[in-house]
Amino acid sequence: MMELLSKYVEFKNGKKRPISKGIIPVYGGNGILDYTNTANMQSGVVIGHVGVYCGSVFLVREECWVSDNAIKAMCKENMDLGYLYYLLSSLHLNERRIGTSQPLLTQNILNNIEVEIPELAIQKKISSTLELLDEKIKLNNEINNNLEQQAKTLFKSWFVDFEPFDESFVDSPIGTKIPHSLQMVQIGSLSHILETGKRPKGGAVATGVPSIGAENVKRLGEVNFASAKYIPVEFAQKMDKGKVHGYELMLYKDGGKPGTFIPHFSMFGEGFPYDDFYINEHVFKLDFGDKGFNEFCYFYLQTDYPYNWLANNGGKAAVPGINQQDVNSIWIYHPDNPIVKEYCKWVQPIFTTILRNCSQNVKLSQLRDALLPKLMSGELDVSDIEI
Numbered sequence: 001m002m003e004l005l006s007k008y009v010e011f012k013n014g015k016k017r018p019i020s021k022g023i024i025p026v027y028g029g030n031g032i033l034d035y036t037n038t039a040n041m042q043s044g045v046v047i048g049h050v051g052v053y054c055g056s057v058f059l060v061r062e063e064c065w066v067s068d069n070a071i072k073a074m075c076k077e078n079m080d081l082g083y084l085y086y087l088l089s090s091l092h093l094n095e096r097r098i099g100t101s102q103p104l105l106t107q108n109i110l111n112n113i114e115v116e117i118p119e120l121a122i123q124k125k126i127s128s129t130l131e132l133l134d135e136k137i138k139l140n141n142e143i144n145n146n147l148e149q150q151a152k153t154l155f156k157s158w159f160v161d162f163e164p165f166d167e168s169f170v171d172s173p174i175g176t177k178i179p180h181s182l183q184m185v186q187i188g189s190l191s192h193i194l195e196t197g198k199r200p201k202g203g204a205v206a207t208g209v210p211s212i213g214a215e216n217v218k219r220l221g222e223v224n225f226a227s228a229k230y231i232p233v234e235f236a237q238k239m240d241k242g243k244v245h246g247y248e249l250m251l252y253k254d255g256g257k258p259g260t261f262i263p264h265f266s267m268f269g270e271g272f273p274y275d276d277f278y279i280n281e282h283v284f285k286l287d288f289g290d291k292g293f294n295e296f297c298y299f300y301l302q303t304d305y306p307y308n309w310l311a312n313n314g315g316k317a318a319v320p321g322i323n324q325q326d327v328n329s330i331w332i333y334h335p336d337n338p339i340v341k342e343y344c345k346w347v348q349p350i351f352t353t354i355l356r357n358c359s360q361n362v363k364l365s366q367l368r369d370a371l372l373p374k375l376m377s378g379e380l381d382v383s384d385i386e387i
Helices: 081-090 107-111 120-159 233-238 291-300 304-316 324-328 338-377
Strands: 009-013 024-028 031-036 044-048 057-060 070-075 169-171 177-179 184-186 193-195 209-212 249-252 265-267 283-287 331-333
Touching (some): 209 233, 265 291, 283 324, 291 338, 304 324
Antiparallel strands (some): 009 070, 044 057, 044 070, 184 331, 249 283
């Protein structure tokens, strides 16, 4: 039987966030914004209320402060919190908004949504089933963050603090002192591929071969599938540049506000984010033909000298961005150095594990998203499932 959502859920607008600082998270329409020392919700679902994040949903099982650009959704009797979160996720709330220039989702809209709610025991089985998938995704992300931090920490120890080098230091081309055995060369003097891809005239199409743009070169393991773009299969087959084979270093090439360029780097592979895909003209693919040295370069380019070099050069352009000369001019430690080689060998299984976890997360997310509407509609019966 269809019933109003308001029978099971209490909706309230959030309030302007406090100035005070603390450990209690402050939620807005795009997730955690800050931390404070007071709460206005003990647990519930946070819903984006206004703007670009209108209709977003976040499950919160702890006390928090919900800001004035979000709505609190709290369970009444006979409503499971986990089920409420997945129910709201399945309702495509962003499509129920009003307004054009400033999208808005109101309590009135939410209260008057009609739904069919199963008994509490069934709700809990549905939420438990979906939570198993989300918990595995969360665990993989935690493992990946830990592994990347380990690799970054060791890189800093060896190639910023130079702890393994028990030798004299000499002047370097970048104006710092480095171990005399750690030779520096410009990227342009090393054998490498540096190229972009492209999209056809008229831009991306609705289906075809995935094409990654600068918006998805943020950091290792991060891709926004909602922004997916495609190029025609025939167009991709004729391209001689821009295909991603895996473990190449991706550089954010151009974009941003005039006068400001913020470098970003990423790496794809092991079927993440797609088995077969290309980059567009706003992304550089840098490949030294050596997975380990590409991974070394991922961390190296985030250190002060190369990062600032790219930021400064990119910010000078009329349209913020870097060119091939900017990249080829960067000084880097020679890949033949024994300690560089040792790091490259050590870091390879780290990146492989991270990328395989990312690939698994894509499959788990697809499974969850396929199950969600079927479980919510009752098409899949979970009454006999033991969780």
